[in-house]
Every structure is written in C-alpha cells, then in structure tokens.
Amino acid sequence: MAEPQVISVEDLLQRVGSIFESCGLRPESAQAVARVIVAGERDNCKSHGIYRIEGCLRVLQAGKVVPDAIPEVVDSGKSVIEVKAHGGFSPPAFEAALSTLVGRTKENGVAALVIRDCLHFSALWHDVEALAANGLASLSMCPSYASVAPTGGSEPLLGTNPIAFGWPRPDAHPYVFDFATSVAARGEIELHRRAGTPIPDGWAVDREGNPTNDPEAALAGAMLPFGAHKGSAISTMVELLAGAMLGEFMSKEALDFVGGTHLLPRHGALVVAFDPATFAARSGRDPLAEGERLLTAISGQGARLPSQRRFAAREQSLRDGIKLSAEEMAQLDRFDREGLTAVQD
Amino acid sequence: MAEPQVISVEDLLQRVGSIFESCGLRPESAQAVARVIVAGERDNCKSHGIYRIEGCLRVLQAGKVVPDAIPEVVDSGKSVIEVKAHGGFSPPAFEAALSTLVGRTKENGVAALVIRDCLHFSALWHDVEALAANGLASLSMCPSYASVAPTGGSEPLLGTNPIAFGWPRPDAHPYVFDFATSVAARGEIELHRRAGTPIPDGWAVDREGNPTNDPEAALAGAMLPFGAHKGSAISTMVELLAGAMLGEFMSKEALDFVGGTHLLPRHGALVVAFDPATFAARSGRDPLAEGERLLTAISGQGARLPSQRRFAAREQSLRDGIKLSAEEMAQLDRFDREGLTAVQD
Structure with a gap:
C-alpha cells in the first residue's frame, strides 16, 4: 500500500483551486471554493475537506450549479x-x-x-x-x-x-x-456508510420510524x-x-x-x-x-x-503540512487530469 | 381541605397589580410586572405564574430592586x-x-x-x-x-x-x-424540592460532580x-x-x-x-x-x-377563568394584606 503524502496548505489550495478553475469556475470563485475546502482539510475536519470536491464536481457535471455566476x-x-x-x-x-x-x-x-x-x-x-x-x-x-x-x-x-x-x-x-x-451530521452517517460501520444509538430512525444503527437505513429514513x-x-x-x-x-x-x-x-x-x-x-x-x-x-x-481540536489541527497543518492518504492524492490527480469527466456516471 | 377557586384573568391581573403597587412600584410598572406573572398563570405555566410573586416581594423587601425605577x-x-x-x-x-x-x-x-x-x-x-x-x-x-x-x-x-x-x-x-x-429549569428543580420528589436522571450533579436525583443536592451542585x-x-x-x-x-x-x-x-x-x-x-x-x-x-x-399546551391553557383560562388552590388564594390574600412584611424573614 502506498504511503500517505504531505502537502502544504498553500500547495493544496493551489491544486484544489486549479481543479475548480478547469471545471469552468471563474478564478475568484474557484479560489473561494478552494479556500473553504482546504480550510476544512487543514483543520482535520474531514467531512468538510477535500471529500467535498467530488460532490461539487458532480453538481457541476449535472449542470445544477452556475459555474460562472457572478x-x-x-x-x-x-x-x-x-x-x-x-x-x-x-x-x-x-x-x-x-x-x-x-x-x-x-x-x-x-x-x-x-x-x-x-x-x-x-x-x-x-x-x-x-x-x-x-x-x-x-x-x-x-x-x-x-x-x-x-x-x-x-x-x-x-x-x-x-x-x-x-x-x-x-x-x-x-x-x-x-x-x-x-444528532449527527449527514456527512458523518455517510462516512459510516462508506466505512461499513454501524451508527450509534439515537442517531436515526428507519423508513418505518424504528430506531436503527444501519447507515443505509438511516439515510433512507430520518435522522433525529x-x-x-x-x-x-x-x-x-x-x-x-x-x-x-x-x-x-x-x-x-x-x-x-x-x-x-x-x-x-x-x-x-x-x-x-x-x-x-x-x-x-x-x-x-x-x-x-x-x-x-x-x-x-x-x-x-x-x-x-x-473547535479547540480543529484549531490544534490547523496549527499542526500550517507548521507540518497536511497528510493525505495515497488514495486521496490519487483522487486529486484524477480530478486534475479528468475534470468533470471524473465524476461521470 | 378548602376547594380550589376560580378567578378571571382580569381579576387576577387587578389583584396582582395592586399587590405590587402597594409595595411601592409605580402603577405602570406594577401593571407590567402583573401582566407577565398573570400571563404565566393563565397559560398554566406554574413555574412562571403567581409562584413568582413571592420572589419579587423578597427582592423588594431586601432593597435589591429599585421599586420606583423609571x-x-x-x-x-x-x-x-x-x-x-x-x-x-x-x-x-x-x-x-x-x-x-x-x-x-x-x-x-x-x-x-x-x-x-x-x-x-x-x-x-x-x-x-x-x-x-x-x-x-x-x-x-x-x-x-x-x-x-x-x-x-x-x-x-x-x-x-x-x-x-x-x-x-x-x-x-x-x-x-x-x-x-x-436540561431543566431551575424553577422545575425548585418545585421538586418543595414537593419532596426526586429529579429525573441526567438533570444535575452534586457538589462533588456526581449524578444526583436529590433536588437539594442538585441546587447545591450544578445542573447540566x-x-x-x-x-x-x-x-x-x-x-x-x-x-x-x-x-x-x-x-x-x-x-x-x-x-x-x-x-x-x-x-x-x-x-x-x-x-x-x-x-x-x-x-x-x-x-x-x-x-x-x-x-x-x-x-x-x-x-x-x-407552546401548544400553553396556548390551549390560555384559551381555557380566558373562557373559564383560572383555577387557583385554596392555598394560592390564601397567599394572595396575605400578600394583599401584609405587603412586604409577608416575606420578612
């Protein structure tokens, strides 16, 4: 398995901005979107970090966002x-x-x-x-x-x-x-779904209104x-x-x-x-x-x-850079190379 | 045991206003205070109803509120x-x-x-x-x-x-x-204390930080x-x-x-x-x-x-009047008669 890699906050900002710019956003808009996403990654707030790029590209690809809106x-x-x-x-x-x-x-x-x-x-x-x-x-x-x-x-x-x-x-x-x-953010349930792990008690009910620990059932039912x-x-x-x-x-x-x-x-x-x-x-x-x-x-x-944990992560990221997994780096490469076609169904 | 009595919202307003006026509040202030207290009683929100009169009188008696403040x-x-x-x-x-x-x-x-x-x-x-x-x-x-x-x-x-x-x-x-x-209002714990009933789990910790069901210990410790x-x-x-x-x-x-x-x-x-x-x-x-x-x-x-339960109580009170216990009526009489001396230590 490939090793995690370290990237500086500045470099990640540049990479993410360039992905969005190549997908049709105005440079100012691409930078603004990248700043928010990289801030999440920098603060080790993974559910609002580079994980969000894919969702943004998907909505661009679907034509459901105006890329060059002023x-x-x-x-x-x-x-x-x-x-x-x-x-x-x-x-x-x-x-x-x-x-x-x-x-x-x-x-x-x-x-x-x-x-x-x-x-x-x-x-x-x-x-x-x-x-x-x-x-x-x-x-x-x-x-x-x-x-x-x-x-x-x-x-x-x-x-x-x-x-x-x-x-x-x-x-x-x-x-x-x-x-x-x-009780939980939708992104947290989504991460459990991807990881195949159950969600804690009290987070959600299924479609019939019964308590559930199954992230799929929770996403199909209702959170609390x-x-x-x-x-x-x-x-x-x-x-x-x-x-x-x-x-x-x-x-x-x-x-x-x-x-x-x-x-x-x-x-x-x-x-x-x-x-x-x-x-x-x-x-x-x-x-x-x-x-x-x-x-x-x-x-x-x-x-x-x-937010104290987030601020501590920020200080570490600004000092030592951000550690991304090989998969995350590969995904950034793919987004960079393929643009919107990377998220085609 | 004496029967509960029914008093109209208007009459209760007049009675409570007159108690405060006789305790030195300006008429406008006495009315404003009475409106809030009677609104609580009218809405069957007992912890903010006439139960509050005593606390107001106590602070007046202690000289810790300016009665004629404009x-x-x-x-x-x-x-x-x-x-x-x-x-x-x-x-x-x-x-x-x-x-x-x-x-x-x-x-x-x-x-x-x-x-x-x-x-x-x-x-x-x-x-x-x-x-x-x-x-x-x-x-x-x-x-x-x-x-x-x-x-x-x-x-x-x-x-x-x-x-x-x-x-x-x-x-x-x-x-x-x-x-x-x-988790609970202080007034709710106070009502448990007066009634001699335990408070539910999770409401408070005692002075040492341990969970407690004792309202006295909760009031001496910390709520959550x-x-x-x-x-x-x-x-x-x-x-x-x-x-x-x-x-x-x-x-x-x-x-x-x-x-x-x-x-x-x-x-x-x-x-x-x-x-x-x-x-x-x-x-x-x-x-x-x-x-x-x-x-x-x-x-x-x-x-x-x-607030739906409160609004339902309001409609009933406006239609049928407010039911007060014999003790509550007796207390109003006493406040009316004795003014601030009713709360002397």
Whole structure:
C-alpha cells in the first residue's frame, strides 16, 4: 500500500483551486471554493475537506450549479444586505458581501446578510471566523435537505440545519461552535456508510420510524434532532429564519427541487453579525475582556471549548503540512487530469 | 381541605397589580410586572405564574430592586436601541422600549434591544409573543445565576440561560419556543424540592460532580446543559451575547454580586428582532405563508409544536377563568394584606 503524502496548505489550495478553475469556475470563485475546502482539510475536519470536491464536481457535471455566476451584492442601505449567488456556490457570494456586512455591522451595531439562491456545501465556521477576524460576533445558519424528523414525528421535514456562532478573542482563536441540529451530521452517517460501520444509538430512525444503527437505513429514513424537543425547536427556527423568512427554499422544498440527496442542495443562508463595541459602548466595560473571563474559566476547569481540536489541527497543518492518504492524492490527480469527466456516471 | 377557586384573568391581573403597587412600584410598572406573572398563570405555566410573586416581594423587601425605577429608552438611531431599567424589574423596561424596537426593526430589517441593569424573573416568551403580534420574528435571551456546569466541567459557570424564539403566524398563535439551556429549569428543580420528589436522571450533579436525583443536592451542585456539548455551546453563547457583549453581568458575576440564589438575579437581556417582510422583499414570496407550509406539515405528522399546551391553557383560562388552590388564594390574600412584611424573614 502506498504511503500517505504531505502537502502544504498553500500547495493544496493551489491544486484544489486549479481543479475548480478547469471545471469552468471563474478564478475568484474557484479560489473561494478552494479556500473553504482546504480550510476544512487543514483543520482535520474531514467531512468538510477535500471529500467535498467530488460532490461539487458532480453538481457541476449535472449542470445544477452556475459555474460562472457572478455574485451580486444588493445594498439597500438598511441593516439587511443581500448577495445574490445567482445559482453559484455560496463561498464566492459570502466573500463578495463580507466587507459590506462588516461595515454595516460596525455602523449600525447589528446587521444581517442574506445569501440568495446558492449551492451550499461548506462548514459555517468559515463564515463566523471571517467575521470574528473583523472583531464581530455572529450567528450563521442555513437549511439543507429534509432528512430529519421533528421530535414526535416520523417523516423528514427538517434538514440537518447547521448553526454556527463566532465570538472574537483578543489573543486566541475565536470562540466558535458549528454543529448540525441533528444528532449527527449527514456527512458523518455517510462516512459510516462508506466505512461499513454501524451508527450509534439515537442517531436515526428507519423508513418505518424504528430506531436503527444501519447507515443505509438511516439515510433512507430520518435522522433525529439533537437534544430532543429543544433541538427540534431550534432546527425549526433555522427553517423559518434561513428559509421562509428569506423567501428561499426550506429543506423539504430543496429536496423536492432536486428530487434526491445525490446532489448538493440549493437554498439561501442567513448570517447575523453583532458589533460588541457598539453593544457595550454605554456600559463602560470591554466586552471582549469580559468574554475572556468566562472562556478562560471554562478551560480552567478542564472543560473543552468547541473547535479547540480543529484549531490544534490547523496549527499542526500550517507548521507540518497536511497528510493525505495515497488514495486521496490519487483522487486529486484524477480530478486534475479528468475534470468533470471524473465524476461521470 | 378548602376547594380550589376560580378567578378571571382580569381579576387576577387587578389583584396582582395592586399587590405590587402597594409595595411601592409605580402603577405602570406594577401593571407590567402583573401582566407577565398573570400571563404565566393563565397559560398554566406554574413555574412562571403567581409562584413568582413571592420572589419579587423578597427582592423588594431586601432593597435589591429599585421599586420606583423609571425605564429610560436610549435611542441612538442605530439598529441597536437600549433601555436602562435602572435597577428595576425587566417587564416595565421591555414595555417602555417595545414600540421603538418594532419601529426600528421595520425600518432597518433587523434591530436589537439591550435591556440594562434589570432584575429578571419573567418567561421570555412574553417578549417574543409581543413582537410576533407586531409581525416580527425574534430571539430573546439572558443569563441568570451560575448554576450549570459546562459539559466536561464540574463547577457552575453558566446560568440556566433561557432562549426564546417567536415567529408570527397569520391566523394562529405564533410559533414560540422558550426553554432553559439547562436540561431543566431551575424553577422545575425548585418545585421538586418543595414537593419532596426526586429529579429525573441526567438533570444535575452534586457538589462533588456526581449524578444526583436529590433536588437539594442538585441546587447545591450544578445542573447540566441540555443536548450535551451542543447545549453547552449554546448556553455559552447566551453568556457572551447577553452578558459580555452588553457589558452587563454574566451568570457567575450575577451570582457573586448577590452572594446566593435566594434573591432574583440582576443582569441585562438581549432581544434581536427581524422583519420577515424586509428579508423576503426581493424574493417575491410571502415569508409567513412559507412558514405555514412547514408548521402545518409538522402538526400534520402528529408532532407537537412548542407552546401548544400553553396556548390551549390560555384559551381555557380566558373562557373559564383560572383555577387557583385554596392555598394560592390564601397567599394572595396575605400578600394583599401584609405587603412586604409577608416575606420578612
């Protein structure tokens, strides 16, 4: 068996960007998509790393994403700004709107970004980290494909509906959480399916609504929300705020539109950003210093802050490069060589 | 044993308002506090009903709340508005700022209200329902007393940190959830303590960090967040957004300030409001009609929407009056007669 190989973050970025560029994306868009995918791989977040390339190519090959879409920022001067992805991938749209969102948030204290009509595949932590780097707290959420039954129900109506939150820290990686509101992410079940391993108890029900440990049966049935009725309520909120409120697809419509989960979903996304400096201004206190008191106390009692494992992997990747298996390297080579034909049925 | 008695919602409102007025609250403040307490009782939400009167009187008797505080709305013209409660109860402050928050949200699409320096005891659903009645979606959250250990930790650093969400429905009660980010609300453990019944598994750990079913041990130890690390992350977010970001107390500071949980906590609160009409404007879709598709589908598959039991109790109370036990009626009489001396140690 061939040995794993090490590739630098920069080199991987260049390789992944070039794959997407050769598949018809504009250079800026190819870079934006590559940045998100390589960030996932860099952070050892395998379900959002180069594993995602294939899904992106498949949707390009199927003609279900607009490769040369130019994101259009619509700024009405209000606290809600919009970016029309025009059927393209979401990362270029987010990047196009970032500076306007940051500016408007600092001006008004709170602002929201609506991403319209995009194909979404990326981890949301990427967005909230970009805002934290600008000193802003933020919440990001989006629907996905209906694959989760509401608590007490049996049919999938909700998506895995991720929600992410970021909070800037003066001399440390930001406080960031990003999780599916299902017990598990669909990608995790998918990885179990590929590995042929059973999924843990409580993750899903089969088509008849019975508990199952079989990843195939789970993917055909329904996943369950985390935290019982509370998680189910939060997932419903994500559908309402990041679907219905934007006038974009909710998870059930996204699924009906494509007719299956074999291709990436098309929907909108919502990012709400907060400027702590504005909110705290009249208090005479430094909001970030206050936040540190809590965060260091949590770490201090031995509890792990979310994303710490990811940040540790990031530091190692930036220092030592990213280790990819021979199979992963071979797949990159194949994508590079064959482009979209690599994913032809 | 004396029979339960029935009292109309209006009469109970008058009685509770008069108790607070006779304890030194301004008439407007007494009414605002009474409205929130009677709404809880009306909705058969016993842990936020007239049970709360005693706690409010105790804090008045202890001189830890400013009875005649006049809420001051500070409107900088931004999307963040503030109301200084000046050490008074939170409901009068929220009521004072409501119309400005609604106006600013409709103008800018999204806006936030900071409530500063208040004593908080009320259910958050009251606030999000008031916004839903104005056609707005909203999120409301606040810290409380440090009584919850972060997942993986053992010492209480987080509060029960409630979070509520409201979404307007055209011809129905709004979609509303409101829950503690702890597995249980502190009030629920308190009710178990009073009833002498054990608490369920998984609610709490004792002072040494061991699981416990004893409500006394739980109140002395630490409660646990709902949904393991995900709930713990959300609770931490509440501390950061509704505590640190506002420059107001987080749950640990609120506890240190008073020195115990025998009196209501003093801290701030955050309400973020969204105007669906603004967010959906460029989509050509009706956001509320879209929301109905999801909500009726959830009910349609037999899953219960949050707050439905509360709304059913409300309808019954408005129709048939509220049934109070002889003890509860006797307590109201005593509060009416004795005022603050009723809660003297």
